[in-house]
Amino acid sequence: MGLSTAYSPAGSRLVTTPLGAGAAQLLRPRRTPLATVRCSVDAAKQVQDGAATVAPEKPASRKGFGVFSTIYDLKADSEHCKSKSWKKLVSIAVSGAAGMISNHLLFKLASGEVFGQDQPIALKLLGSERSFQALEGVAMELEDSLYPLLREVSIGMDPYEVFEDVDWALLIGAKPRGPGMERAALLDINGQIYADQGKALNAVASPNVKVIVVGNPCNTNALICMKNAPNIPAKNFHALTRLDENRAKCQLALKAGVFYDKVSNMTIWGNHSTTQVPDFLNAKIDGRPAKEVIKDTKWLEEEFTLTVQNRGGVLIQKWGRSSAASTAVSIVDAIRSLVTPTPEGDWFSSGVSLYYWKSLWHSREHRVQYAMQIKG
Numbered sequence: 001m002g003l004s005t006a007y008s009p010a011g012s013r014l015v016t017t018p019l020g021a022g023a024a025q026l027l028r029p030r031r032t033p034l035a036t037v038r039c040s041v042d043a044a045k046q047v048q049d050g051a052a053t054v055a056p057e058k059p060a061s062r063k064g065f066g067v068f069s070t071i072y073d074l075k076a077d078s079e080h081c082k083s084k085s086w087k088k089l090v091s092i093a094v095s096g097a098a099g100m101i102s103n104h105l106l107f108k109l110a111s112g113e114v115f116g117q118d119q120p121i122a123l124k125l126l127g128s129e130r131s132f133q134a135l136e137g138v139a140m141e142l143e144d145s146l147y148p149l150l151r152e153v154s155i156g157m158d159p160y161e162v163f164e165d166v167d168w169a170l171l172i173g174a175k176p177r178g179p180g181m182e183r184a185a186l187l188d189i190n191g192q193i194y195a196d197q198g199k200a201l202n203a204v205a206s207p208n209v210k211v212i213v214v215g216n217p218c219n220t221n222a223l224i225c226m227k228n229a230p231n232i233p234a235k236n237f238h239a240l241t242r243l244d245e246n247r248a249k250c251q252l253a254l255k256a257g258v259f260y261d262k263v264s265n266m267t268i269w270g271n272h273s274t275t276q277v278p279d280f281l282n283a284k285i286d287g288r289p290a291k292e293v294i295k296d297t298k299w300l301e302e303e304f305t306l307t308v309q310n311r312g313g314v315l316i317q318k319w320g321r322s323s324a325a326s327t328a329v330s331i332v333d334a335i336r337s338l339v340t341p342t343p344e345g346d347w348f349s350s351g352v353s354l355y356y357w358k359s360l361w362h363s364r365e366h367r368v369q370y371a372m373q374i375k376g
């Protein structure tokens with residue numbers, strides 16, 4: 001897990017580097033829930049009218065949390081509501097769901113901001129024993145938010161249950177870095193978690209599940225997870241480097257005095273760590289090479305790189321905890337980049353498996369050639 005990548009699932013574009021994961025054709029037929037609120041109201045009316053010969057059926061229940069244990073009839077819904085044009089349910093597992101990052105991410109997922117306003121979702125939340133009560137609190141907040149697209153929520157501590165049939169696994173759960181800690185110090189603690197979760201994904205998830213590993217050290221954890229899930233295509237595993245990409249874009253924009261949407265073609269090479277290399281050589285500002293716009297080469301070579309490498313650590317010093325909101329935003333960006341076409345000429349970064357891509361990585365020329373092929 002030492003590569004950066006950029007990619008366009010729709011076959012359009014990408015990149016300086018390869019990466020995996022086809023576009024989001026993940027949706028598999030699922031059991032159709034029965035009995036809508038509308039049905040219940042109709043049934044009650046029938047009773048009042050004396051038209052019913054039998055008592056109305058109670059809504060069936062399932063393993064979901066709270067209100068999500070009620071089974072709704074999406075099909076009946078669709079006759080009356082905009083859900084008619086909805087896609088099939090997509091099932092998303094989130095580990096560390098009671099943590100700081102998830103606290104931002106889950107509500108973005110449920111709102112439709114990530115997968116679109118026509119994409120109903122099921123959230124399957126994995127927590128640890130210590131966080132289980134907090135997980136219930138999270139599920140209660142999701143209940144109270146009344147998101148139309150959020151059709152199912154379940155919580156659990158057993159990855160073999162929580163990961164069953166999931167189309168996406170957003171693996172955030174881990175012990176985070178404290179002040180002064182390097183990400184590598186977390187390896188012993190978190191490596192085991194990711195080995196176990198890889199095995200569980202391998203056993204019960206959708207065979208085409210897309211996995212984004214966020215918990216640190218995320219590149220290593222992603223590799224551990226991938227190695228423990230041999231039945232899942234290696235290209236489906238990603239380590240989140242998108243936060244670094246976003247941080248690098250922000251710094252280039254600041255230095256160039258432009259708004260950050262003018263910065264494109266940003267690649268992060270290497271680990272999500274202080275050894276990462278934010279690539280200013282291939283980055284563009286307003287469509288021009290960053291080096292042409294920012295003439296201060298010393299700043300680019302020294303200060304820029306150090307600033308991006310250490311941004312997370314500086315933030316921890318200020319906050320007393322690791323970045324949460326901006327990380328959630330970068331997970332959203334990473335997913336969107338995987339499920340929507342990449343803008344013409346641009347690319348994005350993600351940590352992908354060197355094992356999978358090794359045949360393509362003999363030389364820079366080979367990489368460029370590969371990128372050209374993808375750009376087609």
Ligand SMILES: NC(=O)c1ccc[n+]([C@@H]2O[C@H](COP(=O)([O-])OP(=O)(O)OC[C@H]3O[C@@H](n4cnc5c(N)ncnc54)[C@H](O)[C@@H]3O)[C@@H](O)[C@H]2O)c1
Binds near residue numbers: 322
């Ligand atoms: N890749 C990145 O860009 C990036 C950026 C920021 C943070 N992170 C990492 O993300 C991780 C989570 O950060 P956070 O701020 O949300 O931390 P947090 O402590 O707020 O939340 C982590 C949650 O995971 C839970 N957890 C621990 N072990 C678990 C297990 N085995 N299964 C399921 N849940 C488990 C904890 O109980 C806790 O609720 C950390 O490792 C952090 O270093 C990565």
